Amino acid sequence: MSDEQTRLAELRDRIDSLDKQIMDLISARAQCAQEVAHVKMASRPDEDVFFYRPEREAQVLRRIKAENPGPLSGEEMARLFREIMSACLALEKPMHIAFLGPEGTFTQAAALKHFGHSVISVPLPAIDDVFREVESGAAQYGVVPVENSTEGMINHTLDMFIGSPLKICGEVQLRIHHHLLAAKHTDDKAITRIYSHQQSFAQCRQWLDAHWHGVERVAVSSNAEAARRAADEPGTAAIAGDMAAELYGLRKLAATIEDRPDNTTRFLIVGREEVGPSGHxxxxxxxxxxxxxxxxxxxxxxxxxxxxxxxxxxxxxxxxxxxxxxxxxxxxxxxxxxxxxxxxxxxxxxxxxxxxxxxxxxxxx
The missing domain is CATH 3.30.70.260 (ACT domain)
Structure with a gap:
């Protein structure tokens, strides 16, 4: 073996050993999380016990970011731990998270970013429905958009709080990248109609005026619905994100077409429980x-x-x-x-x- 092959073999053996240690530690953490759940249930046998504690989770993620030694960024390390905590929490009972659907929307992406991929995400057609799903107890939490850095507040969400007993339990910000998408068989020159949500049209107005001036723009209920239509209807395109593009098998005619590169939407997590102090x-x-x-x-x-x-x-x-x-x-x-x-x-x-x-x-x- 050459020196290079010898060194690579040594490094791969070390990676295998480290993977085994990581797996053992994750399993030990999962067992500890199970014990926490058992202690809670034993001390409150007649109550509906909430295993998810937003304040505790925030404290853990902040500590991970602060103590991260690199070379992975603090943000990336926190995302890995987010998924570990999500999987550990789901060992007892996966949470149901209602979100403004359908599947493939930015709201679903925000829900998975905040709760991890081990939850059961429940798409609902309207913000009112998300609130009702959580109020009834059918979902533990709901995720709804509340403001966009380009277009401002989403008034429907604010108005729902006037009559709802739900509490705000968290927030998550999501960088919004819009893409112009079309089906793989669609001829770019034959596109006569573009579908999207009205907010997305507003966030991409200048780019559309410059590159697709004169093409009909049709507002629909969500970007995911726009992507679905673009996948089914010849001669059409959609403005949507990566999740919708993957879900409906669309290709990107143009990427990141939003007018402002810092385009961000803030989402609120709504639930039935008060949240204790986390320190920030x-x-x-x-x-x-x-x-x-x-x-x-x-x-x-x-x-x-x-x-x-x-x-x-x-x-x-x-x-x-x-x-x-x-x-x-x-x-x-x-x-x-x-x-x-x-x-x-x-x-x-x-x-x-x-x-x-x-x-x-x-x-x-």
Missing amino acids: DKSSILVSMRNKPGALYELLEPFHRHGLSLTRLETRPSPSGTWAYVFYIDFEAHVEDPQVQAVLAEIENEAVELKRLGSYPIGVL
């Missing part, structure tokens, strides 16, 4: 103020005085009356923090209604 949290509230001069100042001033950082302020029409409004507010801190309790107590004295939507870990991945 965000809280969301809905507030309805009395219609009087200075009402907005009275709402915001306590946040400034107590040193709380607002990350989002949105206004939505109130269902209670004409020209009445509800404020949707995100801020960095957990509701159990003393300064947050002081701020909310002041607001409650002045507000018509204050609804706590939940505190949850700031997205790690």
Whole structure:
């Protein structure tokens, strides 16, 4: 054997040995996770026990990123551990995660990014349906889009929180890469129609005007639906992501056609349980103020005085009356923090209604 072959054989033997050690350690971790579940069930035999703890998971992933020695990036190492934790959690009972479907949407990609691939993802046709599925207990959690860096807030999601008892349990941000897709047998020059969701058309408007000006654009319920149509209908294309392209066997006519390279969508995880502090949290509230001069100042001033950082302020029409409004507010801190309790107590004295939507870990991945 040459020196190169000898060295490669040694390295491969070492990789095999390391793989065995990794497998043994993952198995030991899985057994430990099973023991945690058994302890929880034994101490609460008459309760519906939640094995998934968002705050604990966020703490673990942050520690992995901080202690990662390389050469893999902290983000990549955390993704690997995300899948290990997902598989360990599924040993007891795989979670059902409702998402805005159909299969192949960016919302499904966000759900799998947050929960890992060992969950059972349940596609539903509308945001309302996702909320109802979780409220009924048929799904443990739901994933819905709430804002896009290009097109702003998704108002339907905000409005659902006005009447829903669900809590926000987490968030996940997903870089959105749009591709122009077509069936493998489609002649590029014969394309007369492009399907996509209206938000995707808006996020790719300049590129489409420059490269496919004059081609009919037809808005459909989702990018996955657009991909399905492009796979079935001759002379058509779709704007969608990698998951939809793979699901429907489409080829890319053009990749990453979004107008802004930082195009990102934020998704919320909704559930029935309160989430404890993780050490790096965000809280969301809905507030309805009395219609009087200075009402907005009275709402915001306590946040400034107590040193709380607002990350989002949105206004939505109130269902209670004409020209009445509800404020949707995100801020960095957990509701159990003393300064947050002081701020909310002041607001409650002045507000018509204050609804706590939940505190949850700031997205790690």
